[in-house]
Ligand code: NAD
């Protein structure tokens with residue numbers, strides 16, 4: 086039986102990935118290691134937590150002794166490394182937390198994988214889940230390919246870029262069997278309501294202002310989170326060792342157009358008159374160093390491994406809104422906790 090360590094499985098993308106692997110591969114033993122920071126929520130996994138091939142361990146990826154104990158106990162053959170500090174605005178307020186988890190945490194995991202796999206690298210995979218933000222910011226044209234030079238500009242993207250480099254260093258130096266993917270912005274169920282889409286859905290429900298940074302002209306390429314999890318599955322099983330794959334949605338939106346689309350769909354679903362939610366749009370001070378545009382060229386993934394996004398955006402966003410409308414308990418529990426203080430500090434509106 087293969088034994089796979091997923092880090093950060095209680096977070097947004099990690100919970101979808103964990104669900105996919107636990108249900109699709111009953112023969113894999115899946116261990117989810119998560120520190121349960123503000124972003125980790127075990128309710129994200131409530132539907133699979135009792136399955137026999139799933140185990141949760143609360144712990145930190147910077148904890149060398151714990152990692153050694155887990156590698157010794159479970160004899161992992163694969164690692165899917167999702168755990169990270171992931172929100173750009175928080176990285177501007179507290180960069181060291183990002184360097185600790187994203188850089189030191191990744192290096193610690195690599196070190197332990199190297200120790201335990203050193204005599205037998207066959208059939209092992211250390212898969213590092215990363216972001217397109219490492220490539221920096223695009224102008225109005227062009228796309229990020231796997232060959233684009235790194236040019237990270239926020240503490241978050243710089244910490245992820247650093248971790249990508251360290252992962253590659255372990256491949257070149259120690260032949261550790263690594264794979265990396267760099268994905269565009271995800272959206273979907275269980276997305277923590279500090280990120281643009283769930284924050285706006287929650288605020289529309291509650292008739293609160295929709296904060297748009299700057300002029301709302303920044304562009305992001307949005308991918309449904311289950312499509313990201315599917316891509317990781319394909320790359321984990323069929324991608325080449327040592328390679329990097331870009332994953333993207335072929336789906337670029339300016340922030341303001343995206344928020345207007347959310348308002349339109351939510352007016353219909355909530356039975357509000359057309360244009361009502363748009364009145365909540367509030368332009369606020371721009372994010373420091375705000376990257377203008379991200380856009381992924383995912384040709385390599387399509388040509389080599391046959392992966393394509395399965396959902397059109399309008400359908401994906403409709404499914405996402407429906408999920409939040411039917412899971413108000415999940416949303417309320419988050420917004421009534423730690424998130425509330427952070428929200429007030431960040432926006433003060
Ligand atoms: P998230 O913030 O929702 O979840 C992160 C998870 O990691 C949480 O469960 C948290 O408790 C856990 N964690 C944080 N620090 C930890 C530590 N030191 N030890 C153990 N666990 C820890 O993040 P996400 O949006 O699901 O992102 C997951 C990964 O995907 C990250 O590596 C991120 O860089 C990458 N990524 C995210 C996006 C996106 O749009 N969200 C896009 C591309 C890539």
Ligand code: TYD
Nearest residue numbers: 173270279280281282296297298303305340
């Ligand atoms: P976000 O969801 O934080 O993802 P990322 O910064 O990783 O792309 O933000 C998406 C875009 O939305 C980004 O251009 C910043 C912008 N944004 C706002 O305009 N208002 C907000 O309140 C937030 C959180 C983001």
